[in-house]
Amino acid sequence: MSFIGKRVERLEDERLLRGNGCYVDDIRLPDMWHVGFVRSSHAHARIMNVDVSRALDTPGVREVLLAADLGDAGERRMPQAFPSPAITLSKTQYLLARGEVCYVGEAIAVVIADSRYAAEDGVNAVDIDYEPLPVVTDCQSALGADSARAHDGADSNLAGRLQAGYGDIDGAFSKADVKLTRHIVMHRGGCHSMEGRGVVTALQPGHAGLTLWTSTQSPHAVRRQVAAFLGWEEPRVRVMTPDVGGGFGPKAAVYPEELLLAVLALRLGVPLKWTEDRREHFLSTTQQRDQVWDIEIAATAEGRLLALRGKGAHDNGAYLPYGLVLPQSSLWPFPGPYAMEALDLTLDVAYTNLVPTSPVRGAGRPNAAFVMERCIDAVARHLQMDPAAVREVNFVRPDQFPYATGMRYRDGSMASYDSGDFGACLRKALEAAKYDEFARRREASAEAGLLRGIGVASYVDDTGSGPFEGATVQVLSTGSALVVTGAAGQGQGHATILAQICAERLGIELGRVEVVSGDTGRMPFGLGTFGSRIAVAAGSSVNQAAGEVAAKAIRFAAQIWKTDAGALGLAGGHVVEKAGECRSIGLGDIARALAGVPGMPLPGGLSPGLEATAYMPISGPTTASGTQVAEVEIDPQTGHVDIVDYVVAHDCGRMLNPMLVEGQIIGGVVHGIGNAFYERMVYDAEGQPLSMNYGEYLLPTAPEIPAIRIVHLETPSPLNPLEAKGAGEGGTIPAAAALIAAVEHALSEHGAHVDHHPVSPQDILRWVEAER
Numbered sequence: 001m002s003f004i005g006k007r008v009e010r011l012e013d014e015r016l017l018r019g020n021g022c023y024v025d026d027i028r029l030p031d032m033w034h035v036g037f038v039r040s041s042h043a044h045a046r047i048m049n050v051d052v053s054r055a056l057d058t059p060g061v062r063e064v065l066l067a068a069d070l071g072d073a074g075e076r077r078m079p080q081a082f083p084s085p086a087i088t089l090s091k092t093q094y095l096l097a098r099g100e101v102c103y104v105g106e107a108i109a110v111v112i113a114d115s116r117y118a119a120e121d122g123v124n125a126v127d128i129d130y131e132p133l134p135v136v137t138d139c140q141s142a143l144g145a146d147s148a149r150a151h152d153g154a155d156s157n158l159a160g161r162l163q164a165g166y167g168d169i170d171g172a173f174s175k176a177d178v179k180l181t182r183h184i185v186m187h188r189g190g191c192h193s194m195e196g197r198g199v200v201t202a203l204q205p206g207h208a209g210l211t212l213w214t215s216t217q218s219p220h221a222v223r224r225q226v227a228a229f230l231g232w233e234e235p236r237v238r239v240m241t242p243d244v245g246g247g248f249g250p251k252a253a254v255y256p257e258e259l260l261l262a263v264l265a266l267r268l269g270v271p272l273k274w275t276e277d278r279r280e281h282f283l284s285t286t287q288q289r290d291q292v293w294d295i296e297i298a299a300t301a302e303g304r305l306l307a308l309r310g311k312g313a314h315d316n317g318a319y320l321p322y323g324l325v326l327p328q329s330s331l332w333p334f335p336g337p338y339a340m341e342a343l344d345l346t347l348d349v350a351y352t353n354l355v356p357t358s359p360v361r362g363a364g365r366p367n368a369a370f371v372m373e374r375c376i377d378a379v380a381r382h383l384q385m386d387p388a389a390v391r392e393v394n395f396v397r398p399d400q401f402p403y404a405t406g407m408r409y410r411d412g413s414m415a416s417y418d419s420g421d422f423g424a425c426l427r428k429a430l431e432a433a434k435y436d437e438f439a440r441r442r443e444a445s446a447e448a449g450l451l452r453g454i455g456v457a458s459y460v461d462d463t464g465s466g467p468f469e470g471a472t473v474q475v476l477s478t479g480s481a482l483v484v485t486g487a488a489g490q491g492q493g494h495a496t497i498l499a500q501i502c503a504e505r506l507g508i509e510l511g512r513v514e515v516v517s518g519d520t521g522r523m524p525f526g527l528g529t530f531g532s533r534i535a536v537a538a539g540s541s542v543n544q545a546a547g548e549v550a551a552k553a554i555r556f557a558a559q560i561w562k563t564d565a566g567a568l569g570l571a572g573g574h575v576v577e578k579a580g581e582c583r584s585i586g587l588g589d590i591a592r593a594l595a596g597v598p599g600m601p602l603p604g605g606l607s608p609g610l611e612a613t614a615y616m617p618i619s620g621p622t623t624a625s626g627t628q629v630a631e632v633e634i635d636p637q638t639g640h641v642d643i644v645d646y647v648v649a650h651d652c653g654r655m656l657n658p659m660l661v662e663g664q665i666i667g668g669v670v671h672g673i674g675n676a677f678y679e680r681m682v683y684d685a686e687g688q689p690l691s692m693n694y695g696e697y698l699l700p701t702a703p704e705i706p707a708i709r710i711v712h713l714e715t716p717s718p719l720n721p722l723e724a725k726g727a728g729e730g731g732t733i734p735a736a737a738a739l740i741a742a743v744e745h746a747l748s749e750h751g752a753h754v755d756h757h758p759v760s761p762q763d764i765l766r767w768v769e770a771e772r
Contacts, residue, residue, distance in 0.1 A: 011511075030271075037284075041128075045132045054125040077094055104283060107260075178379060190697065234520075257276075318353055328364070362671075366672070429629045469526060472614075474609065481502055481513045489534075505546035543616075554575055639760070644706065664731065676736040
């Protein structure tokens, strides 16, 4: 019975599509009160006075609290989730602002009411007097000595300086035939999951502990921070994630709202619920992507990239909720799929008076890929070479794996690629895109008065990060299997993948496997869902635990049949004799026998229960890779860009379920399309957000999405028993680079250099008209 590698339909879908999912906002507890937040209308200001009298007179309002009303909890900042010696100024948030607000949307007061409606009315009745303070919104200017300070009284806006590189950088530049410079800008966007954030808290019976339901990607991280903030042992806090409608990075962070509702539940002794509305999502959920780089490129006359050196600025917004993980994640992938002699990079992380940032799908890797791919295209353009040919000549070769890049991961270990064939992926992508026939298509577009361009981008993605993600596999008395993992899903299809692995190892039908995830009360240790890691990390643990269960079942049968365990196997939910299969015993029968009978020993001295738990250690990231080819047609009269073809050739190792892999890739590419052309959080000079709804903040919709064609390549990973790599972010990482390259190619006769995203129709008209 084989399920791994098959195009198995998602087990989750029937329940979700029929509306039978249960999200945080679906949770209704007896006598539950509702929470609303009063949020700052200033990007930087001193809070002079807060008058809550009108709010307290609002029907249904129970309490209105400020930081000063929270006692000790109101005086402490949130713990730093990822401490690092590279952090020079650590600013995490208070649960509610104390004296100063540092971005529009920072919570100042909390209103507790009988209903969400009453809470909203109470929020609108709180009066606040502000004294505006100087505002900084640009990460490059924020690093200037004379810049306004994002935090009043701070010596600078520098949160930390990261330096990375290897090799003889001066030597590489001294022998270069080609030296180029680029100024590359990536603007921040949000990450708009269908379900916003939400939290429900309730005291456990006897007030022995606290239960918290939250739409998080990292339930164990939430438990850790809540327990640490309360001064409790972690087992007293149980965090559960019901169905979660998308995460994409921002839900991996721990937010003040989660800690505050825990504090309030203890103070008030009643269950509480807060559900983020879409306006709050724009104002307070973390964002990403804003980086500026000045890069120097050294290359040979044959297109061989020798070295890069550069300085960048990273906008971290007003606080540092996720340490320096995000900017660090944009450094170690920097060589991409290319073998270079030297790199020398400095990235300054700046505070600004904007919404804090944390990872968004790809988490820094799209930034690195955009810079690298723009540099490759710059070399190709300067030498008048085919951009695809320049990529291939620079790729790490298959015989070089495992390949140590010279860069280092956040833990200090050497960044290394485990396996891959970057050239094969490129060639597959070019063949599928009919790259050789592009000139003919371009001529046809020109005859219609349109500009046509084709862009290529390659990438690597360090996936499946460790150190572990655990799983328990238990055979029930019915013969069905239960998989419990701490890895919370947000719609990726985790239950399907993990059930496939379990079913194959136990030899049972897929429909007889139930997967339970995201409950710290059932799985004591866990890291979370981020960085394309669950198939590798949790999947390997399910594989190991199910293997141990299978071995135990065989040992049981061997003892009662007094035969050699090697003569037995699993099939159809039974242990069977391989030769002739004349004897068999159901897994459910074994589970019942191992449940024990009073006064009777367990057979063969086996331990109770037919179950096993595994926390399989991950020895290193698995390197997914690929190439994307985008083809666009531009109307020079309107600046409209039509994506007429899009090809993805990718390698995520052994595919456990090609259908789910393709879904991840398509979703990722759509995210990249948004980065390239649509998504941009716009602020004025005073830090006021100007894109606060989906008429102002654009997302790609069905008419903008092309048919995305996918070609697979499988180079097994040697780092895990499933030979798998992650697939959740590879679609996003190179997409903006491929699309922007295509736009630049379409505009090549107009001399445009496109080194930023998103690109708007106004940008394109400006380039076109500059040539007229």
